[in-house]
Amino acid sequence: MALSRYDSMKWFALISLYVVQGLPHGFFGQAMPVLLREQGVDLKSIGLMSLVALPWALKFIWAPLLDRVALVPNEYRRSWILAMNHTAVLFLICLSFVPLPWLTSDGVLLLALALMAINFFTATQDIATDATAVENLKPSERGLGNGIQVGGYRIGMVLAGGILLSYFNYLGWQHALWSVAVLMLLGSLPLYFWKPRPHSKANEDVWRQWSGFFRLDNPWLWVVLIAFYKFGDAFGTQMIRPYLSDMGITLEQMGPLLGVGGFIAGLSGAVFGGWLTGKLQRGQALILFLLLETAAMLGYTLADAQNMVSVWCAVIAEHLAGGMATAALFTVMMDRCREHSEGADYAFQSCLIIISGMVAMSLSGYSATYLGYAGHFSLAAVLCASAIVFVLAAQRRGLFLTNEK
Numbered sequence: 001m002a003l004s005r006y007d008s009m010k011w012f013a014l015i016s017l018y019v020v021q022g023l024p025h026g027f028f029g030q031a032m033p034v035l036l037r038e039q040g041v042d043l044k045s046i047g048l049m050s051l052v053a054l055p056w057a058l059k060f061i062w063a064p065l066l067d068r069v070a071l072v073p074n075e076y077r078r079s080w081i082l083a084m085n086h087t088a089v090l091f092l093i094c095l096s097f098v099p100l101p102w103l104t105s106d107g108v109l110l111l112a113l114a115l116m117a118i119n120f121f122t123a124t125q126d127i128a129t130d131a132t133a134v135e136n137l138k139p140s141e142r143g144l145g146n147g148i149q150v151g152g153y154r155i156g157m158v159l160a161g162g163i164l165l166s167y168f169n170y171l172g173w174q175h176a177l178w179s180v181a182v183l184m185l186l187g188s189l190p191l192y193f194w195k196p197r198p199h200s201k202a203n204e205d206v207w208r209q210w211s212g213f214f215r216l217d218n219p220w221l222w223v224v225l226i227a228f229y230k231f232g233d234a235f236g237t238q239m240i241r242p243y244l245s246d247m248g249i250t251l252e253q254m255g256p257l258l259g260v261g262g263f264i265a266g267l268s269g270a271v272f273g274g275w276l277t278g279k280l281q282r283g284q285a286l287i288l289f290l291l292l293e294t295a296a297m298l299g300y301t302l303a304d305a306q307n308m309v310s311v312w313c314a315v316i317a318e319h320l321a322g323g324m325a326t327a328a329l330f331t332v333m334m335d336r337c338r339e340h341s342e343g344a345d346y347a348f349q350s351c352l353i354i355i356s357g358m359v360a361m362s363l364s365g366y367s368a369t370y371l372g373y374a375g376h377f378s379l380a381a382v383l384c385a386s387a388i389v390f391v392l393a394a395q396r397r398g399l400f401l402t403n404e405k
Contacts, residue, residue, distance in 0.1 A: 006194070009190065009193055009194035010136055010194055010196075011148075012190050012194070013190040013191050013193075013194040014129075014132070014133055014136075014137075014145065014148065014149075015148055015152050016152075016186075016187040016188070016189075016190045016191075017081065017129045017132075017152075017187060017188070017190075017191070018129070018148060018149045018151075018152025018153055018156070019152045019153070019155050019156040019159075019183075019187050020085065020125075020129075020156060020183070020184050020187035020188060021122070021125075021126055021129060021149075021152070021153050021156060022152065022153040022154060022155060022156020022157040022158075022159075022160070023156040023157075023159060023160040023180055023183055023184055023187070024088070024118060024119070024122045024160070024180070024184070025053075025122075025153075025156075025157055025160075025161075026156055026157035026158065026159065026160030026161030026162070026164075027160035027161055027164060027165075027176075027180050028052070028053075028115055028118070028119070029050075029053065029157075029161065030157065030160075030161030030162075030165070031160065031161045031162075031164060031165040031168070032049070032115075033046050033049070034165060035100070035165075035168065035173075036049065036104060039100060039101060039104040039105075040104070041104050041108075045108070049112065049115075051112075052112055052115040052116040052119055053119050054116070054119070055116065055119045055120040055123040055124075056119060056123045056126075056351075056354055057351055057354045057355055057358070058351070059123045059124065059126070059127055059347050059350075059351060060344070060347045060348040060350075060351045062124070063127045063343045063344040063346075063347035063348065064206050064209050064210050064341070064343070064344040065206075066080050066124070066127050066128050066131065066343040066344075067131070067199070067201060067202065067209065067340060067341050067342065067343045067344050068201045068202070068206070068209070071083050074198060076128075076199040076201070077128050077129075077131055077132040077135070077196050077199060078132075078191055078195065078196060080124065080125070080127075080128035081125050081128045081129055081132070081188065081191060082188055082191060082192075084121045084122065084124045084125035084128070085121075085125050085184060085185070085187075085188040086185070086188070087121050088118050088121035088122050088125070088184065089181045089184050089185050091114060091117055091118050091121065092118065092177050092178075092180055092181040092184075093177070093178065093181055095114050095118075095177060096173065096174040096175075096177035096178055096181075097174065098110070099173070100173040126347075127343045127346075127347045128343060130342075130343070130346045130347070130350070131199075131337075131342040131343035131346060132196050133145055133149065133334065134334045134337045134342040134346055135196065135197055135199060135342055136196050136197055137334070139335060139401050139402070140278060141278070142277075142278070142331045142334045142335065143274045143275060143276070143277030143278030143279075143285075143327065143328070143331050144271075144274045144275050144278050145274065145331075145334075146270075146274045146277070146326075146327045146328075146330035146331045146334070147270045147271040147272070147273055147274015147275055147277075147323075147327040148270075148271065148274065149270075149274075149327075149330060150266075150270035150274070150323055150326050150327050150330065151267045151270040151271050151323075154263060154266055154267050154270065154323075155267070156183075156187075158259070158263055159183060160180055160183070162259055164176050164179055164180065199340075199342075200340060201340060202340035202341055209340075209341055209344060210344055210348075212338060212341065213338070213341070213344070213345050213348060216336070216338070217397065217398075217399060218394070218397050218399060221390065221393055221394060221397070221399070222336065222394065222399060223352060224390055225387075225390040225391065225393075225394050226329070226333065226349050226352045226353060227352045227353070227355075227356040228356065228386075228387050228390060229286070229290075229325070229329050229353075229387050229390070229391075230325065230326065230329065230353055230356070230357060231356050231357070231359075231360045231383055231387070232293065232294075232297070232360075232380050232381070232382070232383030232384035232385075232386070232387065233293055233297075233322055233325065233380070233384060234356070234357040234360035234361055234364075235360040235361070235363065235364050235367070235379075235380050235383055236297045236300070236318075236364070236376070236377055236380025236381070236383075236384075237318065237322070238360070238361040238364040238365075239364050239365070239367075239368045239373065239376055239377075240300070240315075240318070241254070241258075242368070243300065243368070243373045243377075244257070244311070246373070247303070247305040247311075248305045249305060249311065253308075257311065257312065257315055258315065261312060261315055261316055261319075262315050262316070262319045263319075265315070265316040265317075265319035265320045265323070266319040266320070266322060266323040267323065268320065268323070269319060269320035269321065269322065269323025269324045269327075270323035270324070270326060270327045271323075271327075272323075272324065273285075273289060273323055273324025273325065273326075273327040273328055274327035274328075274331065276288075276324070277327060277328045277331050278331075281400070281402065282328070282331065282332050282335070282400035282401060282402075283391055283392070283394070283395035283400050285328045285331075286325075286328050286329070286332065286391045287388050287391050287392070289321060289324040289325035289328050290325065290384055290385065290387055290388050290391070291385070291388075292317075292320070292321035292324060292325070293318075293321040293322065293325050293384040294381045294382075294384040294385045295317070295321070295381075296314070296317040296318040296320070296321040296322070297318070297377050297378075297380045297381035297384060298377065298378065298381045299313065299314040299317050299318065300314045300318070300373070300377040301373075301374045301377050301378060302314070329353075332400060332401075333346060333349045333350070334346065335400065335401040336349065336399075364376070367379055367380075
């Protein structure tokens with residue numbers, strides 16, 4: 001059935017905004033550490049610089065504000081998205097006029113503060129974007145919508161963290177930041193031509209609105225499910241690059257392997273997994289994708305540098321399964337959001353994933369050191385499979401929505 005003009009603009013706007021979400025993380029999370037290292041910044045300082053992303057882990061604190069306050073009358077979602085987007089763009093342009101060598105030496109504090117501010121603006125835009133998706137996607141559309149969300153985010157990361165980094169020596173610091181700013185600005189433009197459905201704020205104080213999530217059915221089971229569902233995946237994948245490097249895979253080989261093969265597999269997995277989530281029952285999709293992630297983790301124990309086909313198969317399988325599982329998880333997170341509190345509820349759940357992932361990644365090095373890579377990926381597979389217990393418990397209690405029209 002042909003889409004109406006309104007629905008066509010809805011999907012176009014959401015896809016554009018999802019790409020925008022990945023741009024800052026791609027540049028500052030992936031490209032920036034490389035640039036800092038090239039400027040002679042020590043590894044400890046580069047590691048500490050990751051703290052500028054804290055607003056992404058803490059955004060649940062101010063998320064209820066976006067459900068209650070409109071910067072433009074009756075424009076709760078669109079006003080916040082555009083205001084945060086354009087403010088971040090302005091910061092990027094201002095930062096571009098400060099030389100990178102000075103920022104990485106005498107001005108390192110200014111750089112950290114500027115990056116934290118940009119992360120605050122983009123994390124706040126993310127709250128409003130996710131709330132817009134929750135409110136404007138029907139349950140039957142959310143599977144595909146989240147597949148597109150994960151895929152769009154990956155595209156944004158590759159554009160800013162891969163392609164721009166590749167051309168950085170040609171573009172330079174100023175033009176690279178301008179490029180990110182222009183892409184972010186262009187990604188917000190479709191929102192001027194599509195008006196999301198009206199949002200009505202909750203008739204309760206901020207504390208009751210925020211804590212209301214814990215008055216839903218079986219709240220702690222849900223918290224554990226969301227926090228643990230991707231734990232095994234984050235635990236395992238953090239060691240993939242060191243594993244490949246120690247196996248003897250060169251940087252020249254890793255580029256096509258992860259940057260092309262992994263990217264295409266992850267994008268395909270997200271879209272296909274999102275579509276499949278819309279066809280299956282939610283619990284069935286979550287369990288299926290966990291089983292695939294479990295098998296993919298075990299696949300790394302069979303990879304052999306002397307047989308590059310086995311390495312390619314392991315990488316593609318893991319990225320496919322990871323994309324599928326992420327799309328399904330984001331879908332049930334949308335389903336769990338209460339009316340009037342979409343921004344607060346989705347932000348809280350996404351922060352659970354971020355914090356859980358940080359814990360998993362911080363432990364992964366110890367696992368690989370003491371268990372070896374084969375033991376590490378085997379343990380990651382066990383952790384992936386263990387999450388099925390929580391999915392089954394939630395399914396028995398009827399916590400998942402059906403694919404309603």
